[in-house]
Amino acid sequence: MQRGVSYWVMAPLRWLARMADVPLRAWQRLTGQGGMIALFLLPNMAIFTVFVLVPLVMNALYSTTGGVEFFLADRPYIGSDHYQRLLDCGSYLDPLSCRDDMFWTAVWNTARFVIFQVGSIILVAMITALILNRAIPAKAFWRAVFFFPVLLSPVVVGLIWKWILQRQGLANLGMVELGLEPVNWLTERFWAFVAAVGVSVWAHMGFYTLILLAGLQAIPRDLYEAAEMDGTPPFRVFYRITLPLLMPNLLVVLVLALIRAVQIFDEAYVLTGGGPGTSTMFITQYIYEVGFANLLRNPGLAAAASILMAGVLVVLTLIQLWLSQRAGKR
């Protein structure tokens, strides 16, 4: 048999593979199939342990220590003081009645943001997906247009919109040209919050649009044809056919958008800096400010706040898993 050049080039690799095969077979004989699974999972688990589990445990330890020192060994143990400070409230509905009112202001700002941002993003992504699912000209181009902002860095998104919305920015220039009064988009509490929500929706809706579009395209056409033959009005078609069959995708979008919205930081921070006052200061910014940016840093308090935030994210993730499992059973 004639052997080509590639055979000889690959020979060392084959030899290495055979060498590696010996201990692997020995391991399999010793531990069975379960042992092989564990062996192949080991690298991933090691990375997960080093970069996720260990920091998580360290964060929990930091949250029980005080002072401004950096190393855990130099920091005095103070037990649950930070948690008590964060959770000490006259009424959780009134941030100003709390000992750390900034934390609760950030919590409520985040809750408001989540409600408006997730609500808006589902609505806008749904409408966009429905339009893109129709036979419109240049469909591929429009899909790319709506997905493009997802590819941008959040900092770039924040900067672009800051230039547009600042006092002498493009938006006000356009309004003045149209004979309208300029608006203080970023220095009025209401408008700054609207801007933070709007920019976030603009930046992320493309991703959710794609998920919904995939769901829409999976709905059998014959259902629509049957409805058309029956003379069903369009709204009823949407309500009775599209919405129920799209529900699994909508649930995925809802939970993913919720998790992402709770973690809002970068584009909002670049856009408004958390202002005016504290009206767009969200929980992640609070943690960043307390732990890293304040003139006097308090890493223990920041760690405690991040543990509480992690608790919320775990709950949301569990809901997502439960919903996924339920959808799978159907």
Add this chain to the structure above:
Amino acid sequence: MQKILSIAATASALAIAASAQAGDVRIMWYSDGIEGEVMQDLLDRFSEQNPDINVTLDNVAYQVIQEQLPIQLAAGEGPDIARVTNLKEQADHWLDLTPYIEDPAYWNENFGDQFDWMRPDDTEIIPGFMTQLTLVGGFANKTLFEQAGVEMPGEGATWEDWVNASTEVQESQQLPAAFVIDRSGHRITGPMISYGAQLKGEDGKPAPLDAAAQEFITQLVGWTESGQHMKDVWVSAAGTTYRAGADEFINANIAFYYSGSWQVANLTTKIGDGFDWVATGSPCGAAGCSGLPGGAALVANKNTQNPEDVGKVMDYLASTEVVKEFTERTLFLPAHQGVIKAGDLDFQTDDANAKAALEVFVAATGDLLPEANAIPAWRYANAVYGGMVSRISQAMAGEMPVADIFARIDNDIAEQVAAADAGQ
């Protein structure tokens, strides 16, 4: 395989570059104006004279100095030398240069007045030297005042005088605001002291805000609500984030800007012959017309692997000739006693506005109140600055009445002091 080899080679190169080599000295530097270029020029000359020492100047944003350097220092890392303004807070991290410099007596004689600003209390170490002294003070757009036909307030003018005159200019010239103060607790401390505020308690810790401090804050918030003080600079961030109002002054959006002497080079570079401007010193309150002294220092990091080389670099940069040249080219106020006493500084600018401004700032040092002079060496100054900025911004944004913020400021400062003192 080639890809793997190139990745390995790059990783090795990075690892080698990252580890401190004998003769390597890294300086972390930020710039307000042109001082980064001047410093690079001076260091190039040092490198020619000392080819065995490789000095690298890392120009970074001020925010890196404020937010990342402290974490690097706390982790036992960081550059060999850094230019910092947060001096007292990080005093434990500075290297005592005494064994590594040629003539400690020279350092004590020329820079000794400010050593307490940057070394731990009750120690005698030589941690570095001030690259410049700064003084908080105001700038007025002379051209706008002239166009508006409004006379600029003179010596002894109060804050009300300046705000009222600037407001006349604002109305006449259709400006977005009359004046702005940088978003910084440091910047409003001088005016508060001028109003008679006593920020330091008898125990050396922050005292609750007194009537004088509350009076200035109430006025400032009122001026913001009425549109006289530019709202954008203060409400464009939460927390203690620093925001300068220099761009508003440079763009002629305001008539009066309260910042400090370090802005002179920035203003002269960016305004050019766009309009005439003057330094005004600090407006007066009931107790005086005080700004706040301060400055940036070049300090050595205790974690350096090359203290001898660091000492040589510091000796060179602290020498009389180099300090004089640095001062003349950057338009900074010198901290070197020998340079100050010689009095033969020839500031290298053709801008008459800049030269006149520097003279005003030098003269204004005579107006400093003792309470203001004590602030730079006070370890709790940052707690006070931080506590005030975030709450005043909330009042300016309309989140709570100004009367409600005083108790919260006192509480925030107390919490910060308690957190900082924990474990000590």
